[in-house]
Amino acid sequence: MTSPEVFAARRARLQQSLTRPSVVVAGFARPRNFRANRYPFRAESHFLYLVGKPLEGAVLVIGPDGAVLYAEPPDPAEALWGGPMPSLEALSRELGIEVRPIDALELPGPVALLPPQDRESACWLEERVNRPVDAGGAELEGADAALADAMIALRLRHDGAAVAELREAARVTALAHAAGMRATRPGVRECVVRAAMEAAIIECGMTTSYGSIVTVHGEVLHNERHDGWLAAGDLLLADVGAETRGGWAGDVTRTWPVSGRMSGSQRALYQVVLEAQIAAISAVRPGASFREVHRTASRVLVHGLCDLGVLVGGEEELFERGAAALFFPHGIGHLLGLDVHDMEDLGDRAGYAPGRARSTAPGERYLRLDRELEPGMCVTIEPGYYRIPFILDDPLALGDLASAIDRSVLDRLSDVRGIRIEDDVLVTESGSEVLTASIPKTIPEMEALIGS
Amino acid sequence: MTSPEVFAARRARLQQSLTRPSVVVAGFARPRNFRANRYPFRAESHFLYLVGKPLEGAVLVIGPDGAVLYAEPPDPAEALWGGPMPSLEALSRELGIEVRPIDALELPGPVALLPPQDRESACWLEERVNRPVDAGGAELEGADAALADAMIALRLRHDGAAVAELREAARVTALAHAAGMRATRPGVRECVVRAAMEAAIIECGMTTSYGSIVTVHGEVLHNERHDGWLAAGDLLLADVGAETRGGWAGDVTRTWPVSGRMSGSQRALYQVVLEAQIAAISAVRPGASFREVHRTASRVLVHGLCDLGVLVGGEEELFERGAAALFFPHGIGHLLGLDVHDMEDLGDRAGYAPGRARSTAPGERYLRLDRELEPGMCVTIEPGYYRIPFILDDPLALGDLASAIDRSVLDRLSDVRGIRIEDDVLVTESGSEVLTASIPKTIPEMEALIGS
Numbered sequence: 001m002t003s004p005e006v007f008a009a010r011r012a013r014l015q016q017s018l019t020r021p022s023v024v025v026a027g028f029a030r031p032r033n034f035r036a037n038r039y040p041f042r043a044e045s046h047f048l049y050l051v052g053k054p055l056e057g058a059v060l061v062i063g064p065d066g067a068v069l070y071a072e073p074p075d076p077a078e079a080l081w082g083g084p085m086p087s088l089e090a091l092s093r094e095l096g097i098e099v100r101p102i103d104a105l106e107l108p109g110p111v112a113l114l115p116p117q118d119r120e121s122a123c124w125l126e127e128r129v130n131r132p133v134d135a136g137g138a139e140l141e142g143a144d145a146a147l148a149d150a151m152i153a154l155r156l157r158h159d160g161a162a163v164a165e166l167r168e169a170a171r172v173t174a175l176a177h178a179a180g181m182r183a184t185r186p187g188v189r190e191c192v193v194r195a196a197m198e199a200a201i202i203e204c205g206m207t208t209s210y211g212s213i214v215t216v217h218g219e220v221l222h223n224e225r226h227d228g229w230l231a232a233g234d235l236l237l238a239d240v241g242a243e244t245r246g247g248w249a250g251d252v253t254r255t256w257p258v259s260g261r262m263s264g265s266q267r268a269l270y271q272v273v274l275e276a277q278i279a280a281i282s283a284v285r286p287g288a289s290f291r292e293v294h295r296t297a298s299r300v301l302v303h304g305l306c307d308l309g310v311l312v313g314g315e316e317e318l319f320e321r322g323a324a325a326l327f328f329p330h331g332i333g334h335l336l337g338l339d340v341h342d343m344e345d346l347g348d349r350a351g352y353a354p355g356r357a358r359s360t361a362p363g364e365r366y367l368r369l370d371r372e373l374e375p376g377m378c379v380t381i382e383p384g385y386y387r388i389p390f391i392l393d394d395p396l397a398l399g400d401l402a403s404a405i406d407r408s409v410l411d412r413l414s415d416v417r418g419i420r421i422e423d424d425v426l427v428t429e430s431g432s433e434v435l436t437a438s439i440p441k442t443i444p445e446m447e448a449l450i451g452s
Numbered sequence: 453m454t455s456p457e458v459f460a461a462r463r464a465r466l467q468q469s470l471t472r473p474s475v476v477v478a479g480f481a482r483p484r485n486f487r488a489n490r491y492p493f494r495a496e497s498h499f500l501y502l503v504g505k506p507l508e509g510a511v512l513v514i515g516p517d518g519a520v521l522y523a524e525p526p527d528p529a530e531a532l533w534g535g536p537m538p539s540l541e542a543l544s545r546e547l548g549i550e551v552r553p554i555d556a557l558e559l560p561g562p563v564a565l566l567p568p569q570d571r572e573s574a575c576w577l578e579e580r581v582n583r584p585v586d587a588g589g590a591e592l593e594g595a596d597a598a599l600a601d602a603m604i605a606l607r608l609r610h611d612g613a614a615v616a617e618l619r620e621a622a623r624v625t626a627l628a629h630a631a632g633m634r635a636t637r638p639g640v641r642e643c644v645v646r647a648a649m650e651a652a653i654i655e656c657g658m659t660t661s662y663g664s665i666v667t668v669h670g671e672v673l674h675n676e677r678h679d680g681w682l683a684a685g686d687l688l689l690a691d692v693g694a695e696t697r698g699g700w701a702g703d704v705t706r707t708w709p710v711s712g713r714m715s716g717s718q719r720a721l722y723q724v725v726l727e728a729q730i731a732a733i734s735a736v737r738p739g740a741s742f743r744e745v746h747r748t749a750s751r752v753l754v755h756g757l758c759d760l761g762v763l764v765g766g767e768e769e770l771f772e773r774g775a776a777a778l779f780f781p782h783g784i785g786h787l788l789g790l791d792v793h794d795m796e797d798l799g800d801r802a803g804y805a806p807g808r809a810r811s812t813a814p815g816e817r818y819l820r821l822d823r824e825l826e827p828g829m830c831v832t833i834e835p836g837y838y839r840i841p842f843i844l845d846d847p848l849a850l851g852d853l854a855s856a857i858d859r860s861v862l863d864r865l866s867d868v869r870g871i872r873i874e875d876d877v878l879v880t881e882s883g884s885e886v887l888t889a890s891i892p893k894t895i896p897e898m899e900a901l902i903g904s
Binding site: 030031032033034035036037038039040042044045076079080081082083117118119120123135136189191192194195196198199200201202203204205210211217220221222223224225226227247329338339340341344345388390391 | 482483484485486487488489490491492494496497528531532533534535569570571572575587588641643644646647648650651652653654655656657662663669672673674675676677678679699781790791792793796797840842843
C-alpha cells in the first residue's frame with residue numbers, strides 16, 4: 001500500500017498551482033440491472049491520485065489554503081450488510097487528512113471542478129455548484145481548465161509511488177499472459193483463455209483495467225466477443241491488463257499461435273511487427289517526440305512489408321504516402337497511469353501538447369499522444385498488422401495505394417488476420433525501461449509456454 | 453439460444469394488457485474511469501425479456517397495435533473497432549420484429565414507460581417523453597404503473613424458455629461452486645477461491661449475475677471484500693451465481709470448511725441451517741404463502757438452536773418473539789429470473805402481492821417476497837446462521853431476548869461466524885424442483901470435493 005505521505009505530497013504540489021478552491025469527487029458505483037445490483041465501485045482517477053482510497057460518494061475540497069475530505073460517516077443500519085466501517089476520525093488518521101461528514105459540505109463560492117464520468121455524479125455536483133456539469137465533458141474553460149492542467153502537470157510524470165504501482169500492475173499482467181498461453185489449445189472457445197487470464201488477475205486481488213480482448217479475430221481492434229472457437233491454424237490475440245487495488249493499469253497485448261507453432265507466413269509477419277515494436281521502444285527516450293516514435297514503427301512496418309513483397313514500390317515514398325496505415329490504422333500507443341488511456345477523461349488535453357491537435361491522416365488520426373517524452377512518463381508501444389476488409393477491400397480507403405499492394409502475396413499470408421504486440425514502457429532519465437519485459441514475446445519464448 | 457418466436461409470444465401477451473403505447477429501453481453501457489472505458493453492457497431486463505438481444509441504445513415501442521424496435525444502424529467508422537454489425541434488415545430477420553433506425557423514433561403522444569436504472573438513460577428518455585424520468589425510480593403511477601403490472605404478470609411465472617435459461621444458469625453456477633470447493637485450501641486468500649469460481653463462469657461465456665461474495669466473514673451479509681486469508685479452522689461462505697448470455701440469473705450459496713473437515717460445532721450449526729433449508733424447500737408449492745415458507749425456516753432454526761442450547765426457553769414462544777432473527781436477520785429468499793432479485797427495479801411491486809407491505813419486525817423486514825406461490829415462479833431459499841456483533845452485542849437489538857441466549861454455549865460455537873445455504877427453487881404444478889440440486893450441500897459431499 002502507498003503511504004499517506006505520498007498523497008499528502010501530491011496534494012501539496014497541486015495546491016501550489018491552485019488559485020481557487022477546487023472540488024474532486026470520488027463518484028458513485030454504477031447500477032447494473034437494478035439499483036442494488038451494482039458494478040464494483042471504481043473511484044474517479046483524479047480522486048484516487050490525491051486521496052488513495054476509493055471512498056464512494058466522497059469529495060475532496062482542495063485550495064490554496066488546504067484540503068478537506070468530505071465522506072459518508074458509518075451507517076449502523078448498513079453494517080449488517082457491509083460490515084463495520086471506519087469512523088471519520090479513523091479515516092482521518094489512516095489518510096492523513098482532515099475528514100468531515102459529507103452532509104457538512106459547503107462550497108465556498110465559485111469552485112473549479114473536473115467533470116465526473118457518469119451523470120449521477122454530474123447531477124449531484126450540479127446541485128452543489130449551481131452550474132451545469134457535463135458528465136464526461138472534456139471541453140473545459142477558465143478555472144476548470146486550469147485545474148485540469150494542474151492535474152495533468154502532476155500526473156504526466158509519475159512519482160516513485162506511481163511507478164511502484166505500475167510495476168505491480170505489470171507483474172500481475174505478466175501472470176495473466178502466461179496463464180493465457182498455458183490455457184491455449186485448439187478446440188476450445190476464446191472465453192476459456194480469457195477465463196484463465198482473468199483468474200490470474202482476480203487471484204491477486206485485482207481487476208482488469210479494461211475489457212479484455214481475447215480473440216482469433218484480431219483484425220477487429222476492440223473485439224469484445226469471446227465466443228469464437230480456437231482452431232489449430234489461428235493466431236490468438238490477447239489484449240489484457242491488470243489494475244492494482246490502488247487503481248493503476250497494466251496494458252499488454254501478445255499474439256500467439258493456437259497450435260503452439262506458427263506457420264511460415266505467421267512467423268514472417270510476426271517478425272515484422274516485433275521489429276517495428278523493438279525499433280519504437282528504442283526510440284523512447286527523454287526529448288523524443290512520440291509522433292516520431294509512431295513514425296519509426298510505421299517505417300519499419302513498411303520496410304518489412306516491402307521485404308515480404310506485400311507492398312511494392314519505394315519504401316520511403318510508400319511510408320510518406322501512408323502505406324503503413326493500410327495494415328496498422330491505429331496509433332503506436334498512449335499514456336498509461338491510473339487510466340489505461342491516462343487522463344483521457346480530459347480529452348486530448350493530456351495526450352497532446354498545447355497547440356497540437358489530431359492529424360486527419362489515416363495513419364495518425366488515432367494517435368492518442370503527441371508530446372515530447374519526459375522522464376517519468378509511461379506509454380504503451382503497440383504496433384500491429386491487421387488484415388481489415390473495411391480498408392483492404394474499400395477502394396475509397398485504399399485510394400492510389402491500391403496499386404502498391406501485391407494481392408497474390410497478401411493472399412499467401414491469409415492465415416494472419418491480426419497481430420498486435422504491446423508493452424508498457426517507462427521513460428527514464430537515460431532512455432526507457434520496459435515494465436512488462438518479463439512477458440514472453442519472441443516466437444520461441446511463446447511457443448515454449450503454449451498449452452504447457 | 454431462445455428462438456425469436458418466444459419473444460414474439462411474450463410481446464403478444466404484453467400487448468393484450470396494454471391500452472396505450474409503451475416504451476421499453478435497452479439502456480447504455482456505464483462508463484468506468486473514463487467514457488471510452490466501459491463496463492460490459494447489460495441491457496435492462498424488461499428489454500431482454502421482450503427482445504432477447506442486448507442492443508445498446510435500442511428502444512422497443514409496443515402498444516395495442518403492434519411493436520417496433522428502434523436501433524442504431526451499423527456505423528462504418530465503428531466497424532474498425534467493433535467489427536461488422538448486422539444491418540437493420542438483418543436484425544429484423546434475426547429478431548422477427550420490425551426494426552427502424554433510432555433516429556426515426558417518434559413517440560405517438562403520451563406513452564407509458566418503466567424508469568431505466570441509470571441517469572444517462574433517464575435523461576435520454578426525458579428529452580423524448582417530455583416529462584421527468586427518475587433513474588431507478590420505483591414509485592410508479594397511472595399508465596406507468598399499469599405497464600409495470602403487465603410486465604410483472606408476464607415475468608412472475610416463467611415460460612418454458614425462461615425455465616430453460618434458469619436451468620442453464622444453474623448448470624454453470626454448479627460448475628463454479630465445484631471449482632470453488634476444489635480450489636479451497638488453508639493459507640491462500642479469498643480471492644484465490646473467487647478466481648476459480650468466476651473462471652468457471654467466464655469459461656462458459658457467461659458473467660456473474662451479481663458481485664461474488666467469497667469470504668471467511670460470512671457474518672457480513674453482503675461482504676464485497678476478497679482479501680482475507682483462509683485459515684484451517686474457518687468456514688468459507690461463497691454466494692456466487694452465473695448469468696446466461698440471455699441475461700438469466702443463478703444465485704447459490706454454499707458454506708464449506710477451509711480445511712476440508714468441519715469441527716463439531718461447525719457440523720452442529722451447519723446441520724441446523726441445512727434442516728431449516730430443507731424444511732423451507734419442502735414448504736414451497738403452489739398456493740403456499742412465501743411468508744409462511746420464511747416462518748417455517750425460522751421455526752426450524754429456533755428449534756435447532758434450542759436443541760444446541762444456544763437459545764433457552766419455549767420454542768414456540770421464542771419463535772413468536774422473533775428469536776430466529778437474532779441469528780438470521782434477512783429474508784428466506786426472493787424471486788429469481790432475469791434479475792437476481794427479480795424485478796426489484798419496480799420496488800416491492802413484484803415481490804409483494806397487492807395490498808401487502810413490508811413488516812417492521814426484525815425477522816421479516818428484509819423479506820423480499822410476500823406472495824402466494826404459483827407454478828412457474830422461481831425463488832431462492834437461503835436460510836442462514838450468523839454471529840453478528842451489531843445484533844448480539846447490542847442491548848437495543850436484543851431487547852428482552854437477551855436473556856434467552858446462553859452465552860457460554862454460544863462461546864463454544866465461536867468458530868462459526870456465518871453459514872448460509874441457498875438454492876434456486878422452481879415452483880411446479882405439483883410442488884417444487886430444486887434447479888441447483890446437483891451442487892454439493894451435505895457435509896460429506898462437500899468434504900469430498902474440497903481441495904481435491
